[in-house]
Amino acid sequence: MNKTMLMMVLVMAGTLAGCSTAAQRQAECQAQGISKDTCYLSERSRQDSINNAAMKQAMENANAAVK
Numbered sequence: 001m002n003k004t005m006l007m008m009v010l011v012m013a014g015t016l017a018g019c020s021t022a023a024q025r026q027a028e029c030q031a032q033g034i035s036k037d038t039c040y041l042s043e044r045s046r047q048d049s050i051n052n053a054a055m056k057q058a059m060e061n062a063n064a065a066v067k
Helices: 001-013 022-031 036-066
Strands: none
Touching: 022 036
């Protein structure tokens, strides 16, 4: 049950992440004259922070459900 809840949270976080795609955000970043590598790292960091926030919330929800 907890794994199912975690997966649902992660899917929802991905869906609600924003209206633009990763490719669009990278293209906008590069259009500002920023290197492709830096734009990639920035996007990766953004995705990691969203996933970490979703994981943290899922763990808090799971702990609350156990108590």
